[in-house]
Amino acid sequence: MxxxxxxxxxxxxxxxxxxxxxxxxxxxxxxxxxxxxxxxYLKDADHGALHDGGRRRARGFTNQYLFTTLIVVAANIRKIKSFLQDKLKGAATPSRSRKPRRRDRLGNYWTHEEPSPKS
Incomplete structure (x- = not known):
């Protein structure tokens, strides 16, 4: 060719x-x-811990693929459950504005201005 x-x-x-x-x-x-x-999300140590080989103690590629698939399915179910819970919460309570961030609540606590020189 x-x-x-x-x-x-x-x-x-x-x-x-x-x-x-x-x-x-x-x-x-x-x-x-x-x-x-x-x-x-999949590698989160508190849930799926996909990165941790100790969570999948089995020999062979087929077993590893099976356990990996189960971890991904469990993560998807957690995401769906969380989504549905958020939807139910949102329907039960009236919408409200987001709580102001801490830096905004503290006023001028954090500024990017140079401090004035002390005499």
């Missing part, structure tokens, strides 16, 4: 969205953040 000399250069620019361009970031940044967030 032979390729023309400029075949590789055209393939890089032949994408619908150039990697790293503003359009690419707009389309893919949310999806990437969602996936990374779920990976962190």
């Amino acid at each position: 032979t390729f023309e000399g400029d075949a590789g250069a055209n393939a890089k620019l032949g994408q619908a969205l150039l990697h790293g361009s503003p359009g690419w970031h707009k389309l893919y940044s949310h999806a990437g953040n969602t996936i990374e967030g779920f990976n962190g």
Whole structure:
């Protein structure tokens, strides 16, 4: 099989969205953040602890895949349960505004201004 000399250069620019361009970031940044967030959720030591091999003490790829699948299913069920509980809570109580952040409640406690020199 032979390729023309400029075949590789055209393939890089032949994408619908150039990697790293503003359009690419707009389309893919949310999806990437969602996936990374779920990976962190799966690795949470208090629940799934997918990163801990001691939670899956079995030999062989098939057993590892089975236990990994069960951990992912359990994480999805926890997310669904949490979502439904939030929906039920939201329907039972009237909507209210979010509690002000601590830094906002403290007024000028934290400023980015330089302190005035003491005489």
